[in-house]
Amino acid sequence: MIKRLPNFLTILRIGLVPIFVALFYWGGDMRTFGATGVFAVAAITDWADGYLARRYQGVSPFGTFLDPVADKIMVATALVLIASSGEMPALLAGILISIIVGREITVSALREWMAEVGERKKVAVSWLGKAKAATQMISILLLVYERPVRGLSARTLGTALLIVAAAMTLWSMVGYLRAAWPSLQGNSGAHLDRER
Template sequence: MNVPNLLSLLRLAMVPVFAAVFFLPDPSARSWAAGVYALAFVTDIADGWIARHFHQVTRLGRILDPLADKLMTFTVIVCITAAGIIPLWAVVVFFLKEAAMGVGALSMYHKTEDVIPSNWLGKVSTGVFFVVCAALVLFPGIPSSWATGLITLALVLTILAFVSYLLQYLSLTGRRKS
């Protein structure tokens, strides 16, 4: 077990903490929840940097890292939907995209014992999604049309990242058949 994998495990442990804090009746709870989410985002950046910089990339880490990211992001989007900040369709779109990526990752892992590493578009979409969701957690009074517009922008970017991964997956698995 290395430091990047420990940071991913810490991020996994933060998922229920975020949800519990988000729904506390305390007026400062949303700020604390945003802080937990920000800490998760920072550990995501740190574990990736440490893993690459110190050559600590592992198969376990290439599974734990995106799993922790997706569970945290899914929890955040479910919470802000349950709070009435964004529409339900946003969770459905996010879930379907993540389910498709999960199936693809499992398929890829089954065929190659590895997964596609993140690319710049995936990193940008993750960053934008974080900023949008953090803003919606911190400022739940944002007008509904703005909240919907912001989450739509974030979802469009994540779908574009998904398409880039899908094309890479098809290219890699197509090459293996030849």
């Protein structure tokens, strides 16, 4: 039963996305406390499912595939909602979200390619990637919460942390590309369909 729990938490995280969207658009306390709470639960389950899978040998191909997908769906949805709210300068929001989402697409494609050529370990999640993810989660929580935190503007704090997260995003992406560069320069992937 415990071995199945990580996959259940991952599926739950995906199921929380439409609830998060509804609460965000509802506004008021439903956004401040409801949407923020839902996102916090998603962030906690992101950590919990990985921990439980490793602790109780519950790692499965299905979970390995779905876990990063669930993370990206929730984060991308939250970023799009924040940008569409107009609470952040449009240009800044566009740049930050393009960097963060673009990096996720790039690194996901890179990991898929490296897995196909048998060198997935070269682009395993690094400490910087984990730090980026944590900073990104906190910044989104603050931006969704919206109200002052101990007299400080949550929006200002969240925006500042999102800028830091975007910088870490670029830094980590460069690190992954450097690690994979020798493989990308070789002919090991020449047989792959380049039109995919």
